Amino acid sequence: MNEKPFTISEVIDSFGITKHSWVLFIILSLAQVLDGYDFMIINSTNLFVAHTF
Structure with a gap:
């Protein structure tokens, strides 16, 4: 039971x-x-609405 240790980046690279990775990347980017x-939008509209209050 002498297993070689591995890193997270090795697992991801393997x-x-x-196609699933690309779809997930596009959805998360959007x-x-x-x-x-x-x-x-919220911060920029606050400038125009603040004077009415």
């Missing part, structure tokens, strides 16, 4: 990049962009 857009 899987390779599949979520990140929309989250940033949401944050930007």
Whole structure:
């Protein structure tokens, strides 16, 4: 039972990049962009709405 130790990057590299990986990457990238857009819109509209309150 003398197994060679392995690292996380070796395991990830052994899987390779599949179609599933690309779909997941695109979905997560879109979520990140929309989250940033949401944050930007709320902060920029606060400047225009603040004077009415």
